[in-house]
Amino acid sequence: MIAALFSARDGAKTRLLESNEKLGKKVYITGKGRCNLTNTADREAFLQQVSRNPRFLMSALAKFDSTNTVQLFHELGMPTKVERGGRVFPVSDKASDVTKALKKAMEDAGVQIALNTKVTSVTPEEGGFLIETEDGSFYHSAAVIIATGGCTYPATGSTGDGYRFAEKMGLRVLPQYPSLVGMNMTGLQRLQGLTLKNVRLSAKVGNKLIYREIGELLITHFGISGPLVLELSSHMPEKYEDARVVLNLKPGMQEDEIDARLIRELEANRRKELKTVMTSFFPSRLAGLFPELCGLDPEMYCGNVTREQRKEIRMKMTEFPLPVTSPRSMEEAIITRGGVDVKEISPGTMMSKKNPGLFFAGEVLDVDAHTGGFNLQIAWSTGSLAGKSAAAFIRNQ
Numbered sequence: 082m083i084a085a086l087f088s089a090r091d092g093a094k095t096r097l098l099e100s101n102e103k104l105g106k107k108v109y110i111t112g113k114g115r116c117n118l119t120n121t122a123d124r125e126a127f128l129q130q131v132s133r134n135p136r137f138l139m140s141a142l143a144k145f146d147s148t149n150t151v152q153l154f155h156e157l158g159m160p161t162k163v164e165r166g167g168r169v170f171p172v173s174d175k176a177s178d179v180t181k182a183l184k185k186a187m188e189d190a191g192v193q194i195a196l197n198t199k200v201t202s203v204t205p206e207e208g209g210f211l212i213e214t215e216d217g218s219f220y221h222s223a224a225v226i227i228a229t230g231g232c233t234y235p236a237t238g239s240t241g242d243g244y245r246f247a248e249k250m251g252l253r254v255l256p257q258y259p260s261l262v263g264m265n266m267t268g269l270q271r272l273q274g275l276t277l278k279n280v281r282l283s284a285k286v287g288n289k290l291i292y293r294e295i296g297e298l299l300i301t302h303f304g305i306s307g308p309l310v311l312e313l314s315s316h317m318p319e320k321y322e323d324a325r326v327v328l329n330l331k332p333g334m335q336e337d338e339i340d341a342r343l344i345r346e347l348e349a350n351r352r353k354e355l356k357t358v359m360t361s362f363f364p365s366r367l368a369g370l371f372p373e374l375c376g377l378d379p380e381m382y383c384g385n386v387t388r389e390q391r392k393e394i395r396m397k398m399t400e401f402p403l404p405v406t407s408p409r410s411m412e413e414a415i416i417t418r419g420g421v422d423v424k425e426i427s428p429g430t431m432m433s434k435k436n437p438g439l440f441f442a443g444e445v446l447d448v449d450a451h452t453g454g455f456n457l458q459i460a461w462s463t464g465s466l467a468g469k470s471a472a473a474f475i476r477n478q
């Protein structure tokens with residue numbers, strides 16, 4: 082939508098082909114229906130939130146960043162507000178207002194919008210491209226922008242067609258994986274529904290630390306989820322077994338402080354059960370189960386806890402292993418990792434280096450970021466740049 086808008090505003094006769102019966106089906110579900118459309122983080126902080134190929138985005142962000150996004154939507158009559166962590170939302174809290182604003186702007190700029198029009202192939206031809214659609218119609222165009230999204234939440238229309246089009250035209254497309262997604266794991270199902278706040282999640286591959294953050298983790302029927310886990314998923318290796326993921330349940334305390342406190346509590350409560358004393362460390366559900374997770378009887382007397390057992394309790398508090406086996410499916414992931422290799426694309430125009438006139442924008446590219454409005458900003462930045470560049474390409478022909 083943004084690519085079409087900027088292309089038309091720069092004078093190119095523009096047609097948007099959308100397979101769905103309406104525009105912006107994915108936008109509609111973003112930010113739990115409120116659409117976290119961008120983030121106010123400055124350029125450097127923004128790029129730190131991009132987990133794949135941040136440098137590729139520098140040019141696009143320099144031309145159209147979050148300030149431009151907010152300004153654009155204000156111009157289009159959609160006021161925004163800033164919430165925790167610089168997250169920007171429509172004042173109305175309605176994701177549909179984002180699509181409404183873009184639709185109206187596209188119509189005003191003369192974009193011809195064709196709904197229920199699924200593109201089946203894009204083929205280079207003399208003077209441009211032949212675009213064929215499912216209903217048998219076809220279009221000729223001097224330039225094409227492929228902005229078909231990733232392949233997560235396919236029910237919204239992003240079924241990975243853009244990868245196939247790109248591959249057919251000889252571009253390298255990297256394998257796709259679900260990202261910003263929960264992780265499968267067994268062992269903690271009895272704590273299902275429990276949210277752990279202010280815990281530290283870390284992951285290592287070999288000796289390399291790939292992730293370490295403090296935040297919130299949720300235990301689910303399938304394993305683990307919540308903000309920390311979603312973020313970690315965008316840093317995980319292809320094979321989850323290659324990573325060692327651990328949880329520090331007491332990141333605010335040094336190990337010797339934990340030890341001293343454990344000694345104190347166990348000593349003062351020698352005739353009480355271990356699970357009772359654990360409530361001074363954890364929420365009651367976790368406290369009841371924690372001794373078992375350490376291989377101990379929850380009902381044993383504190384006075385009987387040996388030095389070795391105390392050490393085990395302390396270890397499990399600070400380095401609780403989370404043997405995650407795999408990410409949840411593409412159907413549940415917020416973003417796709419992988420896609421059109423950015424080495425194939427000129428970062429200053431979003432045009433394919435091999436195929437003049439062929440442009441890419443958004444999630445179809447191998448760029449992805451953490452949650453917080455960064456992924457949509459990537460779509461706005463690369464989309465506006467692709468739109469402007471495609472119009473310039475046509476003008477200069």
Ligand SMILES: Cc1cc2nc3c(=O)[nH]c(=O)nc-3n(C[C@H](O)[C@H](O)[C@H](O)COP(=O)(O)OP(=O)(O)OC[C@H]3O[C@@H](n4cnc5c(N)ncnc54)[C@H](O)[C@@H]3O)c2cc1C
Pocket residue numbers: 098099100101104105106107108110111112113116117118119198199200201228229230231233234237238239240241242243414415416442443444445453454455456457458460
């Ligand atoms: C549940 C959820 C919540 C999210 N929340 C946020 C959030 O709050 N903030 C944020 O920054 N990001 C969020 N994201 C990520 C964000 O939605 C995407 O990164 C963004 O929508 C990507 O934009 P895009 O234009 O590249 O692709 P999409 O928004 O997926 O749009 C691609 C469009 O292309 C159409 N299409 C695909 N193939 C064809 C074809 N062959 N022919 C014609 N049309 C086709 C699709 O129907 C679709 O309308 C969320 C994602 C999910 C799944």
